[in-house]
Amino acid sequence: MNNRIWLSLAHMGEHEQEFIKEAFDTNWVVPLGPNVNGFEKDLSDYLGDNRHVVALSSGTAAIHLGLVLLGVGVGDEVICQSFTFAASANPIMYLGAKPVFVDSEKDTWNMDPVLLEEAIKDRLRKTGKLPKAIIPVHLYGMPAKMDKIMGVANRYDIPVLEDAAEAIGSELNGKRCGTFGELGVLSFNGNKMITTSGGGALVCRTEEEAGRTMFFATQARDIAPYYQHSHIGYNYRMSNICAGIGRGQMFVxxxxxxxxxxxxxxxxxxxxxxxxxxxxxxxxxxxxxxxxxxxxxxxxxxxxxxxxxxxxxxxxxxxxxxxxxxxxxxxxxxxxxxxxxxxxxxxxxxxxxxxxxxxxxxxxxxxxxxxxxxx
CATH class of the missing domain: 3.90.1150.10 (Aspartate Aminotransferase, domain 1)
Structure with a gap:
């Protein structure tokens, strides 16, 4: 039989093992370190638009923390593209919030801006409050109609968490996907454009947002000489080993x-x-x-x-x-x-x-x- 043709396999370049070896040689094998910092800077430089990137354990973790930063909680509604992978919607449920699904338009297969506005108006009529966030997705790498989606979101002052898990390198009007919303999400799963074996990142507008993301991603430890916690935190930081793979992947x-x-x-x-x-x-x-x-x-x-x-x-x-x-x-x-x-x-x-x-x-x-x- 002919050799198996796979849907989307990872491909390593020449530099990944150099960064991994450096991590082992220096004993930086924990969820922080020079590779994590370097990978975040590489991603920030690549995306442009003065974005601050926080490397995390998965794209799903990035969506989860993005919703945390946007203040999503129990009983809130979050509008999510229906035509997507479950990881776009599951974190809404983690927080006790409720997903509201919006269908696609035929040009890009992504969230329909007209239907999005209809959904917002209807949720306001039925619940008396606006949805807490909007999650559009760039499906299969195709940019959504972000100019129109952002126009709707801005009219109602609803923040956008942009799921660009499949779309690193994709552009709309010269602007890279992941930089349109208040926050953006990237994925480095094994089948994505580049990989860290597993992993993701949250793309933030401000240094303050990036700092809060790191805080929640490292168990929300308060500044104190002992372990004190005033918030629920998560163990979501990317390891220095995985980030080393990512740094090498940026070359290719x-x-x-x-x-x-x-x-x-x-x-x-x-x-x-x-x-x-x-x-x-x-x-x-x-x-x-x-x-x-x-x-x-x-x-x-x-x-x-x-x-x-x-x-x-x-x-x-x-x-x-x-x-x-x-x-x-x-x-x-x-x-x-x-x-x-x-x-x-x-x-x-x-x-x-x-x-x-x-x-x-x-x-x-x-x-x-x-x-x-x-x-």
């Missing part, structure tokens, strides 16, 4: 982004004449996705096969693919959550498929994937 970030964009371009070219198959594209020149994953939509009437037919054929040919995210408003765990839907995310889930897109793939691997679709 641009290379990884370029390769994934090239993979997307090759898929687009090879599939352009295949009836019933549509490759997701940037809606206009203002959008610059990193194309973390290349995704297709399958029209079963035109293609003569369904999304699931293709997925099963891929598996038979030792190729990993994955359906698009099942919307949160369809998940059993969120069955009672308010949802403002227009059918977009459900339709995309029914007909969408993520194709192998990792930087280790060869052009021949891509052609093998396309041949299975065509056959």
């Amino acid at each position: 970030l641009d290379e990884h982004i370029a390769r994934r964009r090239a993979i997307h371009e090759l898929y687009s070219d090879l599939l352009k004449d295949v009836v019933g198959i549509t490759v997701m594209q940037n809606p206009s020149n203002e959008y610059k996705s990193n194309f973390w994953l290349t995704c297709i939509l399958v029209d079963p009437q035109l293609a003569g096969q369904t999304r699931e037919d293709i997925r099963l054929s891929m598996e038979q040919n030792n190729i990993e693919t994955r359906p698009l995210w099942k919307p949160m408003h369809l998940q059993p765990v969120f069955a009672d959550a308010p949802a403002y839907v227009n059918g977009t995310s459900e339709h995309l889930f029914d007909i969408g498929l993520c194709l192998p897109s990792g930087p280790t793939l060869t052009d021949e691997d891509i052609r093998r994937v396309v041949e299975v679709i065509k056959s």
Whole structure:
């Protein structure tokens, strides 16, 4: 059988082991140290916009602490994009708050700004108060319509926690994802654009926010010569070892982004004449996705096969693919959550498929994937 083609594998560069070795040689193997500080500075410099970055144990931890910083608590409502991974929504529940799901628009597959405003108005009518925060997501690396989303958020003075877990390097109008909201979230899970094996970061506007994030991420220890705690804290800081991997990965970030964009371009070219198959594209020149994953939509009437037919054929040919995210408003765990839907995310889930897109793939691997679709 042919070698397995994976959806998105990590790829190491030349510098990761140097930083890890330095950490071992100096005994900096704890959740702080020179690699953590260096990685945070590298990320801050990369994102620009004078942002302050705090490296954490996961992207989920970053969302959780972002909500803590925004004052989300028991009984509050937080608007969250429905078409996303559960990690975008679960931290809302950690705090005893309630998610309110908003569907997507068709251009980017991300939060619909028109539906967002309708949801805000309806929650105000029904509860007498505004949602505490808004969590838009840049799905598969495609920037959401952040100019319009921020316009709505600013009209109602609701802070935005921007989930850019899949979108490091993506841009909208020349501005990098993760720098639009009051706070931004990055992920360095093993399948992301760069990895720290596991890990994430919270992107803050101010040094004060970054300091509060570090405080809560290190068990909220008060300034005292003994262990005193006036707040509930968490053990969320990134280790110096993982941060060493991240520092090495920063050397290959641009290379990884370029390769994934090239993979997307090759898929687009090879599939352009295949009836019933549509490759997701940037809606206009203002959008610059990193194309973390290349995704297709399958029209079963035109293609003569369904999304699931293709997925099963891929598996038979030792190729990993994955359906698009099942919307949160369809998940059993969120069955009672308010949802403002227009059918977009459900339709995309029914007909969408993520194709192998990792930087280790060869052009021949891509052609093998396309041949299975065509056959």
